[in-house]
Amino acid sequence: MKRNIINFLPLVIFLALVVSFATLLLRSEKIEMISKPIPTLTLDGLKTEDIKGPALINFFASWCTPCRAEHEVLMELSEKHNLPIYGIAYKDKKRDTDRYLKELGNPYKKIGRDEKGRAFIDWGLSGVPETFLIDSDNMIRYHHAGVLLEENMNATIMPLIQTLQSEGNK
Numbered sequence: 001m002k003r004n005i006i007n008f009l010p011l012v013i014f015l016a017l018v019v020s021f022a023t024l025l026l027r028s029e030k031i032e033m034i035s036k037p038i039p040t041l042t043l044d045g046l047k048t049e050d051i052k053g054p055a056l057i058n059f060f061a062s063w064c065t066p067c068r069a070e071h072e073v074l075m076e077l078s079e080k081h082n083l084p085i086y087g088i089a090y091k092d093k094k095r096d097t098d099r100y101l102k103e104l105g106n107p108y109k110k111i112g113r114d115e116k117g118r119a120f121i122d123w124g125l126s127g128v129p130e131t132f133l134i135d136s137d138n139m140i141r142y143h144h145a146g147v148l149l150e151e152n153m154n155a156t157i158m159p160l161i162q163t164l165q166s167e168g169n170k
Contacts, residue, residue, distance in 0.1 A: 033123065035139060038057065039123055053084075054161060056133055058108075059131070061128050076150075091116075091120075126145060130143070133164075135167070142156065142157070142160055
């Protein structure tokens, strides 16, 4: 009888681990970042002290199809609205990131490379693209998960930028 229990012990441990990991992956709670300072960045190409708000911080990857879909909006925010955008290339090789930006244009003031995904975890992301709007104190004021569309820019980002700029002039 004792031998039968020992035979099933690895299976029981394995199932307990599977349930634990599934619970962590499927939990619905997200790390809430609004009104908090940006997490510390020590990436190749981008450090926390490099970032000066108001600005956007955009997590992207060359292999990410939705990132391509939002790229035109990022270019417009950077060029037409003169909004600084800091990019964080998630799990992307430098040559792939460089090729992507050469093909589509570079809206980023600086780009950090998050090859290991540490910043991705620190910022509480669930996928790419994700974008954060920060104020002049580098506090997160807005978080957009998914493709940033022109409607988001017009309805949310630009009004928030105007608010941040008017707060800075007081």
